[in-house]
Amino acid sequence: MELDDIEMITTRSNDEIAYENLKITTEKSATESQSKKIEEEPYETLKYGESDKRNIETGNVITVKRLKYVIYVLIVLISVVYITLVTLVIVLFVPKTPANGRWAQWSSWTSCDVTCGNGTHLRTRMCTNPVPAKKGSDCIGENLQSSECSKDNCPVNGQWTPWSTWTSCDVTCGQGTHLRSRTCTNPVPAYNGLDCTGDNLQSAECSKESCQVNGHWAQWSSWTSCDVTCGNGKYLRLRTCTNPVPMNKGSDCIGETLQSSECSKDNCPVDGQLTQWSSWTECDVTCGKGTHQRTRTCTNQVPASTEIKCIGETLQTAECSKGSCPVDGRWTQWSNWTSCDVTCGKGRQLRIRTCTNPTPEHKGKDCLGEGLESSQCSRGNCSICKTAFSATNPNTNRIINGIKRLTFSRTIYQYGNDFDISTGTYTCYKPGVYHFSVTFVKKRSSSRVDQVYCHLYKNRQSLIYISVDPTDDDTDNGNAAVSQSIVVNLGVGDTVYLSGCTNPSTSMEYWSSFTGFLLYDNS
Known part of the structure; x- marks a missing residue:
């Protein structure tokens, strides 16, 4: 119802x-x-x-x-x-269809990961459109993408390059200066970066041997008064070789120290007459500057009975010079002590004086005593760093890289293995200050050996020239020896070797040697 x-x-x-x-x-x-x-x-x-x-x-x-x-x-x-049962049958017994994954849309790009210069930004996607199911395949491809991005250029602060090597001393003798430089290009400041701080140029004192000083004339003196009161006469003027005085084997002044010029007064009454001037006397010094004289006499009086004397000087004095006098050398004051010559361990410090106050000249005596004093100093304990060698038995002159080098056949000791006897070359692997010494003994021979010589080179630059030139007899067949040494600063890769040598087999005894070792490193 x-x-x-x-x-x-x-x-x-x-x-x-x-x-x-x-x-x-x-x-x-x-x-x-x-x-x-x-x-x-x-x-x-x-x-x-x-x-x-x-x-x-x-x-x-x-x-x-x-x-x-x-x-x-x-x-x-x-x-x-019924519907429920049908659904269960479908779910439990009907085969399942796989669902393959597909990518979702890309995300927005992230912000650039730098505040200046070049960087990267990212975007992502997910395999959720749909998610793979029932054994379906996963998405193919990347889930993350990156891309370059850029901001304003980053500031670049300037940095100094290493110091250049010192220039040559700007004088050939005496005290001078040498320089070294660096530039703000390692890198160059850019994009409002800071400039380098500090100096780009350094100078230091350097010295060569004392310079020769050639003598120069001082100004002429004023003319003297006319040397007569009547008649014709002369007046004189002088100059001295003192502007400057010649020193250190410099040349003496060229020219006269005395000039004369004619002058005249009123005619003289006919009185007595002076004789001709005598010859100049010997210079009153045996060296250096002195004086000599000449005279004349009033013996030609006319008439003889008059008592009027001759008018004019009867004595003249003039400067004269002999060879330069011997100048004995004298020491200057001691210099300040140098810095300790090691950066660690026990070392030496030095001070010097030179025989230049004055320098001995003209066979003058040299200074007595030492020009170099050393004193022990210390700088804490050192880490062990050895590099040293001593080679003997000169072998042959061998061409290495286009340079003829003296090789050796035996080493007395070798620390660090930096010396190659087959090439006669020491290669520096530890920068620092090194001592090298060379000893040559002229070979005793029945034939004449006039000279034994060699150059010690650093890279391609000659450091010292060593030679034995005995004069003990006419045949030069006796023994003679010489030893020379040098202290030199080496950098990594520098080479030291002997070159331009006489034939070792005919001129050098086998105990001739080449020695080198590290005094202290630059660390």
């Missing part, structure tokens, strides 16, 4: 509610019912007899409708169970 099919009727008089094919009477209160029952009993008996029949019919209809409802519910439940 549908709700729309129900018709509700309300009766106010007897409070009855009637439905289609159904009538239900509600009971009033007990008192009201009883009074009505008394008053209307005959009528009620008739009324209820008719309604019983209707009630039975109505109950049958309701029962049928309820049965229909039960059948509907059962059909719905059976349908739900």
